[in-house]
Amino acid sequence: MKDPNSQYTLITGASTGLGKAFALECAHRKMNLVLSALPNENLEDLTRQLRQNHGIKVFYKETDLTNRVAVEEFAQWATSNFSINILINNAGIGGTQHFIDSTTTYLDDMIQLNIRAMTLLTRLLLPSLKQQTPAHILNVSSLAAFSPVPYKTIYPASKAFIHHFSRGLEAELQDTNVRVSVLNPGPIMTNSDVCKRIDAQSSYVKLSIMTPEQVAQIALKKMLRGKSVIIPGLMNRINAFFIRLVPVNFRIFVGTQIFKRENRKTRNYEGTRNRSKQPAWKQPDQKAAASRLQG
Numbered sequence: 001m002k003d004p005n006s007q008y009t010l011i012t013g014a015s016t017g018l019g020k021a022f023a024l025e026c027a028h029r030k031m032n033l034v035l036s037a038l039p040n041e042n043l044e045d046l047t048r049q050l051r052q053n054h055g056i057k058v059f060y061k062e063t064d065l066t067n068r069v070a071v072e073e074f075a076q077w078a079t080s081n082f083s084i085n086i087l088i089n090n091a092g093i094g095g096t097q098h099f100i101d102s103t104t105t106y107l108d109d110m111i112q113l114n115i116r117a118m119t120l121l122t123r124l125l126l127p128s129l130k131q132q133t134p135a136h137i138l139n140v141s142s143l144a145a146f147s148p149v150p151y152k153t154i155y156p157a158s159k160a161f162i163h164h165f166s167r168g169l170e171a172e173l174q175d176t177n178v179r180v181s182v183l184n185p186g187p188i189m190t191n192s193d194v195c196k197r198i199d200a201q202s203s204y205v206k207l208s209i210m211t212p213e214q215v216a217q218i219a220l221k222k223m224l225r226g227k228s229v230i231i232p233g234l235m236n237r238i239n240a241f242f243i244r245l246v247p248v249n250f251r252i253f254v255g256t257q258i259f260k261r262e263n264r265k266t267r268n269y270e271g272t273r274n275r276s277k278q279p280a281w282k283q284p285d286q287k288a289a290a291s292r293l294q295g
């Protein structure tokens, strides 16, 4: 089935938000696609639309990337069926709440998805990427990567991991055909929960809001030019400059004011996605774990 003459871009978290905007932007550029997201999130419809409207090859696989075995199976499926020359590690979750109120499942999912899935997919796809020219990896971090953030704790830490990982790998792969870029966007109006949290922010923070389409367009253009760090939007570049300039204690002080306010207004909203969409395979595990603890 693998056609060596057709190159593909693989996008994780492609059903909605920034990932869907990446898929549409790639389709405009006539790039063939391999898409992934959690089950039952309209990837089939999106795939059909992209094929019909853009005349490109599009395939998809629904998979839960918080599951290590699923990540490995997904990578195996993708590399044995498609010549992947671009990997966009976009899937990620976040949220604002007191650390002590976070469930261990919420914390674990964020670490597994934002850190482990991104790292393993990069490792498992790298041999295939090395066989393609040109080849790119685009890892989606955040402006939050540049500072510790109270009430978000794990999220900025996971995004800092993505940022440092990407910069290190970019240097390590300098003599190869694979370029590595990291994207550090500010607030993006994506799903309704993210919009609610952005709405709770101050007018200054709102000045840097961008649409997923704007971010995807800028990110793809700069990634294809081989730019290592991509901060879309002038306001975000100014913010990134000042965040890194001021002492860390001051950053933490300002972050505390900003996210205390967001936390109060959104009443401890948990995660960027509705947790009820958690895949069925997790439920028995959780019950088993709970009963083991009780026993």
Ligand SMILES: NC(=O)c1ccc[n+]([C@@H]2O[C@H](COP(=O)([O-])OP(=O)(O)OC[C@H]3O[C@@H](n4cnc5c(N)ncnc54)[C@H](OP(=O)(O)O)[C@@H]3O)[C@@H](O)[C@H]2O)c1
Pocket (backbone or CB within 6 Å): 012, 013, 014, 015, 016, 017, 018, 019, 036, 037, 038, 039, 041, 063, 064, 065, 066, 090, 091, 092, 093, 094, 113, 140, 141, 142, 143, 184, 185, 186, 187, 188, 189, 190, 191, 194, 272, 273, 277
């Ligand atoms: N929105 C912002 O303000 C902002 C700012 C900076 C950085 N970012 C980063 O941008 C990326 C996209 O964010 P977004 O706002 O577009 O989020 P989103 O609308 O919630 O989309 C997240 C995507 O990830 C997928 N996903 C979630 N959990 C998954 C799992 N366990 N396995 C596989 N896929 C999973 C979702 O699939 P389903 O639809 O199937 O759940 C969805 O396609 C994230 O890495 C985020 O951290 C966002």
